[in-house]
Amino acid sequence: MLIHPNPDPVAIKIGFLSIHWYGLMYLVAFAQFVALGRIRLRQAHIAALGWTRDDIDDMLFYGVLGVIIGGRMGEVVFYQLPYFLSHPLEIFAVWKGGMSFHGGLIGVMIAMYLWSRKAKRHIADVYDFIAPLVPLGYAAGRIGNFINHELPGRVASADLPWAMIWPGLAHPVHPSPIYQALVDGVLLFIILWLFSRKARPRLAVGAMFVTLYGCARFFTEYFRTPDYEVSFAGLTISAGQMLSLPMILGGGLLLIWAYSKPAGVQHTETPVKNTSADKPISKKQKSRK
Template identity: 65%
Template sequence: MWVHPMPDPVALSIGPLHIRWYGLMYLAAFVQFVALARMRIRQPHIARAGWVREDIDDMLFYGVLGVVIGGRLGEVLFYHPAFYFANPLEIFKVWNGGMSFHGGFLGVLLAMSVWAHRQKRNAWDVLDFIAPMVPLGYAFGRIGNFINAELPGRIADATLPWAMIWPNVDNLPRHPSPLYQALEGVIEFVLLWMFSRREVPRMAVGGMFCLLSGLGRFITEYFRVPDYDVHLANITISAGQMLSLPLIALGIVMLIFAYRKPVFPPDRAPAVNATASKVK
């Protein structure tokens, strides 16, 4: 039986300064965003849309604010409002963990909308551009949760080869749910990166991201101890699953709109359209 290693959440101490693994995982998420974005602007259809390296640096600042503020407020409002309202100073202790994916998603969406408005870009084009870089960042965040021994899994069959005891919870075998969700992020990244490498209509990449993220979170929630349950008619689902349903619906609607009347950003229409125009 595996036992959670319960590592020290502090990676490095320099005098009174403590650098935590959780913070380093977020730093890794932002670094991979920049690295992948620089690869993405070299893709022909992205380059034709006028994306440059300066855009990446500018968006990163807005994205960091969106992730941190939105993720923390989501944790406060969606999951533990009573605790945080009773202990308001705890809201600012982000180094202890506690970031909501759904809150972070809304925060980034708002931040990127503001950036798009300031840059006079279409907000859907911005979402399509950044979407492939997000899932790996999510995976790094879940690794941070695992190091912090957060989000324990549901009780598992003792014969499951990777069942794990979490000493900070009990001595029962459990699913290592943060690692499942980290793997979810890796799979979503591979699928979304492959999908976005070719020219697709506006909103298609963003819609696919919403659909994959919503479905992935809905499925992995079955292996994680829920923050609380939600009862819908005769069905009981977790809070995370409830918050994923609008994301799934949004992804489906976006994909329908994207392919019903395909619209391509300026200077990004597929080459076949240009050839057909010349033939006419």
């Protein structure tokens, strides 16, 4: 068995200022978003759509707000509403952890919709661009959970080589944040990155992300101590699994819809019509060209 290293959640402390590892993991997530986004710019089908570095920087600003606000409100509403109603000021203590991915996803989707209106881009193109940039950021967040010794796993056999003694627990458990970082994060990134390297029908990449994450999260939830469980049709499922089911269903339907579009309706921008093409060009205009 392994023993949780139980590191100090505070990475740097200067006087009254404390910088937590959990917050640093979010900085890692945002940094990899920019780095991977710039790699995406070099892909031919992405370059053809006219994406720029400025677009990535602008989306990051909107996305940070969506992640923080949506993730925290998701934690409040989906998981701990009675507690936060009794301790409303704790809603703002995000450095202590407690961010819902499903809430963060909703927040990012809303933020990207607002950005797409500002940038005059098709919202599906925005979702397709950012989808492969999300999983490694998610993995960084789960490492933050592990450092904060949050989200302990279910009871594990002592014979399991990587079973872990968690802080505050006497029995071995599955290190579920590591499972989720590897499966929901790293594995999902590899699949999605390979899938998105070629031009796909509009919304296919975004739909693939939603579907695969829902499936991965439903699986890894079996190893995580549930926030709460419900019984439905004789089956017991956790809160995380309940929130993942709509993602699996909705993402699958969107994926089918994306590939059902006519072959000519691909991930391309509508070309701007050159109204001057039908008009004769004067000598003066030719000289300016």
